[in-house]
Amino acid sequence: MSPAAASREPLLVRTVELPDDHALLDRLPDSAPLAWSRRGEGLVAWGRAARLELPAEDERSGGGRFAAAAEWLGSLFSRVEAHDEVELPGTGPVVFGSFTFDGRDPGSTVVLPRVVVGRRAGRAWMTTVDDASAPVGAGGPARPVGGLRWSPGALGAGEWTGAVAAAVDRIRAGDLAKVVLARDAVAEAPGPIDIRTPLARLARDYPDCYTYSVAGLTGATPELLLRRAGERMESLVLAGTRPRGGTPEEDAALAATLLASVKDTEEHAYATESLRAALGPLCGELVLPERPELLRLANVQHLASPVRATLRPGVSTLDAVAALHPTAAVGGTPTPLAMDVIGELEGMRRGRYAGPVGWMDADGNGEWGIALRCAQIDGARARLFAGCGIVAGSDPEAELAESESKFGAMRAALLD
Numbered sequence: 001m002s003p004a005a006a007s008r009e010p011l012l013v014r015t016v017e018l019p020d021d022h023a024l025l026d027r028l029p030d031s032a033p034l035a036w037s038r039r040g041e042g043l044v045a046w047g048r049a050a051r052l053e054l055p056a057e058d059e060r061s062g063g064g065r066f067a068a069a070a071e072w073l074g075s076l077f078s079r080v081e082a083h084d085e086v087e088l089p090g091t092g093p094v095v096f097g098s099f100t101f102d103g104r105d106p107g108s109t110v111v112l113p114r115v116v117v118g119r120r121a122g123r124a125w126m127t128t129v130d131d132a133s134a135p136v137g138a139g140g141p142a143r144p145v146g147g148l149r150w151s152p153g154a155l156g157a158g159e160w161t162g163a164v165a166a167a168v169d170r171i172r173a174g175d176l177a178k179v180v181l182a183r184d185a186v187a188e189a190p191g192p193i194d195i196r197t198p199l200a201r202l203a204r205d206y207p208d209c210y211t212y213s214v215a216g217l218t219g220a221t222p223e224l225l226l227r228r229a230g231e232r233m234e235s236l237v238l239a240g241t242r243p244r245g246g247t248p249e250e251d252a253a254l255a256a257t258l259l260a261s262v263k264d265t266e267e268h269a270y271a272t273e274s275l276r277a278a279l280g281p282l283c284g285e286l287v288l289p290e291r292p293e294l295l296r297l298a299n300v301q302h303l304a305s306p307v308r309a310t311l312r313p314g315v316s317t318l319d320a321v322a323a324l325h326p327t328a329a330v331g332g333t334p335t336p337l338a339m340d341v342i343g344e345l346e347g348m349r350r351g352r353y354a355g356p357v358g359w360m361d362a363d364g365n366g367e368w369g370i371a372l373r374c375a376q377i378d379g380a381r382a383r384l385f386a387g388c389g390i391v392a393g394s395d396p397e398a399e400l401a402e403s404e405s406k407f408g409a410m411r412a413a414l415l416d
């Protein structure tokens with residue numbers, strides 16, 4: 001825990017309006033950038049006024065890390081003296097967070113940045129913590145990444161398809177209904193990777209995704225765990241995937257097979273049902289579509305269910321995040337068994353991949369995604385992740401191809 005968080009000193013937080021004349025990501029400096037942005041709107045930030053990094057928990061999926069973060073935030077926000085001339089979701093004190101997939105992994109991180117710049121609906125603003133004279137960023141050009149050396153992750157392709165086949169056997173034996181198996185790959189650059197380079201490319205190539213970076217975990221996720229503004233919240237459930245076609249005809253045919261696929265609609269239904277079960281008790285109203293729609297991204301197309309809900313009074317944003325995670329879109333059904341099978345078969349630790357990532361203000365407004373299509377970038381090293389939902393009808397080779405398509409987003413973003 002940083003000294004700033006442990007102290008009782010007041011934090012002077014000032015939000016001022018800015019001219020809306022700058023692309024958000026262009027404001028970022030090179031060093032440890034924080035970002036959450038979609039279609040040019042969102043938040044970027046830098047510097048650290050306070051930082052929480054959590055150790056491993058004893059229990060894999062207990063909500064301990066979310067409760068610990070909530071307690072830390074309660075004490076942090078109680079010290080804030082805010083002067084906010086904009087008063088929108090995302091103004092005043094804002095933290096960025098990134099939680100581990102499994103509670104037994106260390107490294108869940110929450111940061112109160114020194115400077116935040118936001119942009120939404122034609123308005124722009126800057127928030128500073130204890131530094132009202134901080135210059136508004138104009139970070140300078142991002143450095144190209146340079147030639148990468150690739151090495152396989154924990155499991156080679158053959159080993160990973162073996163793990164998928166083992167998962168299919170477990171599912172057919174009736175042990176569980178669905179499990180999401182992920183793999184990793186490692187890239188080494190000639191020098192420290194300037195995170196702004198992949199961020200800019202992801203934002204350009206994946207305009208429908210949320211481009212994010214928190215403590216080096218950088219990616220563009222299509223999957224919104226929750227967006228909250230006041231009592232209203234939204235979510236987007238994804239599960240069921242096909243590649244994009246090379247021609248419009250091929251693309252449409254792939255979409256049609258996805259929408260008609262029993263395997264994929266079943267895989268999707270596990271994910272919507274896990275959301276309904278997790279969120280139901282926390283919500284007044286909860287509206288799910290009857291059948292999924294199609295979400296097309298540059299590399300893949302998904303079955304998608306947009307969800308609307310109203311949170312019951314007294315339910316905090318982190319309560320909802322803790323209840324939703326891990327969804328069947330990244331864990332499986334039933335969750336505890338799926339977590340065991342992941343631990344047994346994946347052969348790696350996920351760290352913060354497939355965990356909640358996002359931001360929140362002192363009123364609980366915020367946006368949290370599932371950290372997918374990402375890499376953990378530390379210095380010159382990037383560790384990429386991609387996972388696939390496995391059900392009884394899964395074919396290991398097709399899942400391997402799907403994981404390659406999912407790696408594709410980050411691979412391309414790191415290329416020169």
Ligand SMILES: C=C(O[C@@H]1C=C(C(=O)O)C=C[C@H]1O)C(=O)O
Nearest residue numbers: 238239240241329386387388389
């Ligand atoms: C696990 C990932 O993606 C998840 C799995 C999907 C699937 O198996 O069809 C689709 C979207 C995501 O919920 C990933 O991208 O790493």
